[in-house]
Amino acid sequence: xxxxxxxxATEIGTRRLRKEDQRLITGRTRWTDNITLPGMVHLAMVRSxxxxxxITGIDTSAAAQAANVIxxxxxxxxxxxxxxxxxxxxITPEQVTPDHLPMVGDRVACAGEIVAVVVxxxxxxxxxxxxxxxxxxxxxxxxxxxxxxMKDEVLAHxxxxxxxxxxxxxxxxxxxxxxxxxxxxxxxxxxGILIERSYRQQRLIPAFMEPxxxxxxxxxxxVTMWTSTQIPHxxxxxxxxxxxMSESKIRVIAPDVGGGFGGKLQTTPEEFITxxxxxxxxxxxxxxxxxxxxxxxxxxxxxxxxKLTLAATKDGTVTGLKVxxxxxxxxxxxxVGGGVPVLGAWMFNAxxxxxxxxxxxxxxxxxxxWVDAYRGAGRPEATYAIERLMDELAAEVGVxxxxxxxxxxxxxxxxxxxxxxxxxYDSGNYEAATARAKELFGYDELRAEQARRxxxxxxxxxxxxxxxxxxxxxxxxxxxxxxxxxxxxxxxHASIRMLPTGKVEVVTGTSPHGQGHETAxxxxxxxxxxxxxxxxxxxxxxxxxxxxxxDTYGSxxxxxxxxxxxxxxxxxxxxxxxxxxxLLEASADDLEWGAxxxxxxGTDKGVGITEVALATFAxxxxxxxxxxxxxxxxxxxxxxxxxxxxTHLCAMEVDTETGQSRMRxxxxxxxxxxxxxxxxxxxxxxxxxxxxxxxxxxxxxxFDDNGTLVTGSFVDYTLPSAADTISFVxxxxxxxxxxxxxxxxxxxxxxxxxxxxxxxxxxxxxxxxHGVHDIQMPxxxxxxxxxxxxxxxxxxGSTDEGSLQ
Amino acid sequence: MTRINVTVDGVKYxxxxxxxxxxxxxxxxxxxxxxxxxxxxxSNCGACTVxxxxxxxxxxxxxxxQADGHEVTTxxxxxSGGELHPMQKAFHENHALQCGFCTPGMIMQAIDLLKDNPxxxxxxxxxxxxxxxxRCTGYHNIVKAVAAAAKAGE
Numbered sequence: 009x010x011x012x013x014x015x016x017a018t019e020i021g022t023r024r025l026r027k028e029d030q031r032l033i034t035g036r037t038r039w040t041d042n043i044t045l046p047g048m049v050h051l052a053m054v055r056s057x058x059x060x061x062x063i064t065g066i067d068t069s070a071a072a073q074a075a076n077v078i079x080x081x082x083x084x085x086x087x088x089x090x091x092x093x094x095x096x097x098x099i100t101p102e103q104v105t106p107d108h109l110p111m112v113g114d115r116v117a118c119a120g121e122i123v124a125v126v127v128x129x130x131x132x133x134x135x136x137x138x139x140x141x142x143x144x145x146x147x148x149x150x151x152x153x154x155x156x157x158m159k160d161e162v163l164a165h166x167x168x169x170x171x172x173x174x175x176x177x178x179x180x181x182x183x184x185x186x187x188x189x190x191x192x193x194x195x196x197x198x199x200g201i202l203i204e205r206s207y208r209q210q211r212l213i214p215a216f217m218e219p220x221x222x223x224x225x226x227x228x229x230x231v232t233m234w235t236s237t238q239i240p241h242x243x244x245x246x247x248x249x250x251x252x253m254s255e256s257k258i259r260v261i262a263p264d265v266g267g268g269f270g271g272k273l274q275t276t277p278e279e280f281i282t283x284x285x286x287x288x289x290x291x292x293x294x295x296x297x298x299x300x301x302x303x304x305x306x307x308x309x310x311x312x313x314x315k316l317t318l319a320a321t322k323d324g325t326v327t328g329l330k331v332x333x334x335x336x337x338x339x340x341x342x343x344v345g346g347g348v349p350v351l352g353a354w355m356f357n358a359x360x361x362x363x364x365x366x367x368x369x370x371x372x373x374x375x376x377x378w379v380d381a382y383r384g385a386g387r388p389e390a391t392y393a394i395e396r397l398m399d400e401l402a403a404e405v406g407v408x409x410x411x412x413x414x415x416x417x418x419x420x421x422x423x424x425x426x427x428x429x430x431x432x433y434d435s436g437n438y439e440a441a442t443a444r445a446k447e448l449f450g451y452d453e454l455r456a457e458q459a460r461r462x463x464x465x466x467x468x469x470x471x472x473x474x475x476x477x478x479x480x481x482x483x484x485x486x487x488x489x490x491x492x493x494x495x496x497x498x499x500x501h502a503s504i505r506m507l508p509t510g511k512v513e514v515v516t517g518t519s520p521h522g523q524g525h526e527t528a529x530x531x532x533x534x535x536x537x538x539x540x541x542x543x544x545x546x547x548x549x550x551x552x553x554x555x556x557x558x559d560t561y562g563s564x565x566x567x568x569x570x571x572x573x574x575x576x577x578x579x580x581x582x583x584x585x586x587x588x589x590x591l592l593e594a595s596a597d598d599l600e601w602g603a604x605x606x607x608x609x610g611t612d613k614g615v616g617i618t619e620v621a622l623a624t625f626a627x628x629x630x631x632x633x634x635x636x637x638x639x640x641x642x643x644x645x646x647x648x649x650x651x652x653x654x655t656h657l658c659a660m661e662v663d664t665e666t667g668q669s670r671m672r673x674x675x676x677x678x679x680x681x682x683x684x685x686x687x688x689x690x691x692x693x694x695x696x697x698x699x700x701x702x703x704x705x706x707x708x709x710x711f712d713d714n715g716t717l718v719t720g721s722f723v724d725y726t727l728p729s730a731a732d733t734i735s736f737v738x739x740x741x742x743x744x745x746x747x748x749x750x751x752x753x754x755x756x757x758x759x760x761x762x763x764x765x766x767x768x769x770x771x772x773x774x775x776x777x778h779g780v781h782d783i784q785m786p787x788x789x790x791x792x793x794x795x796x797x798x799x800x801x802x803x804x805g806s807t808d809e810g811s812l813q
Numbered sequence: 814m815t816r817i818n819v820t821v822d823g824v825k826y827x828x829x830x831x832x833x834x835x836x837x838x839x840x841x842x843x844x845x846x847x848x849x850x851x852x853x854x855x856s857n858c859g860a861c862t863v864x865x866x867x868x869x870x871x872x873x874x875x876x877x878x879q880a881d882g883h884e885v886t887t888x889x890x891x892x893s894g895g896e897l898h899p900m901q902k903a904f905h906e907n908h909a910l911q912c913g914f915c916t917p918g919m920i921m922q923a924i925d926l927l928k929d930n931p932x933x934x935x936x937x938x939x940x941x942x943x944x945x946x947x948r949c950t951g952y953h954n955i956v957k958a959v960a961a962a963a964k965a966g967e
Contacts, residue, residue, distance in 0.1 A: 025905055025906060025908070026905070026908065028913070029904070029905045029910060029913070030905075031913075032910055032913030032916050033888075033897070033901040033904050033905055033910065033913070033916055033920065034848070034888065034889065034892065034897070034901065035846075035847070035848015035849065035887065035888035035889040035917050036848065036889075037847070037848065037850075037913065039847070039850060039914070041847075041850075041851075042841075042847035044845075130842075132831075132838075215948055216912075216914075216948060217852050217858065217860060217912065217914040217915050217946065217947065217948050217949075218850070218852070218912065218914040219851070219852065264912075264913070265912065266850075266912045266913070266914030267911075267912040267914060267948050267949055269948065298854050299852065299853035299854045299855065299858075300854055521912055522911035522912030522913065522949050523911070524911070687908045688908070690908070690953075690954075691908050691911055691949075691950060691954060692911075694950055694951035694952075694953040694954065695911060695948070695949045695950050695951045696951070697951055698951035698952065699948070699951075721853070721854065721855045721857070722853045722855055722857035722858055722946070723855050723857060727946050727948065729939075729942070729943045729944070729945070729946060729952075730938070730939040730940075730942040730943060730945075730947075730952040730955065730956060731939045731940050731942070731943040733939070733951065733952050733953075735935065735953050735956060735957075736951070736953055759951075
């Protein structure tokens, strides 16, 4: 055991280097694709090249005869079914939900759908043989774009009679949380400011670095599935619920998982097919997707049309906000696909005191890849819209974008604050974060430089982008989820085992895939139980070990999952106290707890918690009527969400002759409450920022007119590289959350939510004197250049404000 | 099938391979060197980067037969005597990895980068890592780690 004296005074707040790193930096990893089992067979999928087609025949004979092919299966070979890729969140009772089967036999509704699977002794032989499967398709008209889908002229699923899946509304007047938005709009139209804009959230692809892979071993009493997933527990439940297998006969393991960002928050056709093939053959089976398959068939993110109406008085005080969304769900409603745009309902009003608000969301089905959670999930879309609108309002009033925000935001002395959308924000201090961000950024100096460049007619203009975001994180209070017809709860579970040798095992229901829970949870437990950081082992991601959990997404792991860990630790202390009193021959009331020891008040007598653990292991001497053990578990269900916020400032240099833009500096000050490990937090923010910046500047999932994904490889789906990005300035202010013991808020999605509008606002800010007031994302040089040309042709020779709708 | 003789991480191997076998598949499937991973099909991501005779290559872009008679070093072979390579140490100390999937390739590329340019500027580090994609870190701490390794190597 490490000497207690060697430890820092508190683990929480220290920049502990990660426990997880050793295996990852030395290549001793446990990616699913690394797993090889005796007699293992390999799968290759035969996928539809068409967006919408009837299957008139499948000839598998040539493939079946190919070298080392063991079997070729189509949907017809599984009359009992293969399970269902379920939608767990029908947003309305009337929601139109097409059945999503892992393999289809009669009709494909998007490119990439699986129509057959080839099983061979090696992956290469399976892939070769998959080329030999001859599928006759009769093409059907396809609808790809959400606004086209709204017309119901071409139907994604003809038998459904409509592409419209569900309509969901939140109205502040109806809910009693605010006024009537139409009245606010009418008043602004008559004598105020009305900002009406249409924004497009392009489609993105999560593009985690580890392609998804699944291995199933059916040879034991219990079928074991290793899979590259964020949600081993939910997957196990949904396999049982949709295949009829006994839940207790399924073990799901998420070994090392190489990123997710929401993209591995899914139960996939490939997982169900691999399971079915392994069970049919009685042999271990593996499927690993290629990158092209991943980009086409893993779910996509975003893809919304946003129509926005912001009402304000002439001095820029906001009076109402109306949001009308059309969200493209793709061909099928993914696990939380319909719910993702709806999460925006509580976020478009953001940090501002809108007296009246209405959120309308229409979800539609198309013949495209399914769409679901991608980092931020509903909140980046909302934050983008409101932060762009606030800049437009500032321009209309003729004041600095920060001035208009300060005029309208919730002041720090107004928390807790119930928003017009009915959410109670626990804590925050927008003034403090903004003041610090301005200072770090050199805001006034950059504004002065901008003025000089404008005055001198510099072809390279400087733009300053602002984003003062908030988000709701920590999915989620179970009762709230229940009221929204979400199919599960939002609690999290933890258990702690005190081993006789003084080591501590922490079992968490969260399922990290790069977030560093092993390190952070160890820090928390080390402080709570007064044991060395090194003596804490965190176990996760295996339904047999972490037998209860709801996994990792929605910035929930720390605020929900770690709170369960804290509560389990506190139960251990309570239990151990009884034993300590007995061992010390003292009254429990006379004991003090601190630094891992119980002391008898006013004496030097004491016993450490690890000594109590050993004593309960032996159980030779313990109090009558007490169970001999101090292990504990806890299930935590939060009362509400927590609301991180921050001020992000971005400086972009935009070449008005070429449209090329270059990031000059980026500063963010995030308030995420108390921080467990600043090193990990910084990493989360950096990574989040680049994903959000990538939406603003580079990434775009594009289908051609036939529904073929033309950005189907990393050649065309352009993830940023180190050469495209800069180093960031990140800091924190602290308003502790009141929703959990540690005062923490989530941070996993903050960077992505905040940065997209900061970048676009900066580019538009640079070009506003040229008459540009919007550029559709991603703001490629071509789009920027075209926006400039269009503005110049609309207002030749003018540098006044212009319109570019 | 073609016979190749190749030294990987200091150990000599002699194997029959299909001529089409990529070096990365030979490493992973024949030798069990699964520290090197496959991230894409188009040689964009760099996750499979290894050293061939001391220079970085994307092992998805090299045939196993091209490695015949050559020496390959992977992430599993850069430490010595139980000690981490200074670049591995720098990645750990600067929190330059999160999920860790790109890390082996990123470390192998970074080592090669410093071999070419022992004292790179931030810009040169960024340009030198352009062929290796990371989705978690935003590159900030990777750049920092490479700079730290360069400084430590002075």
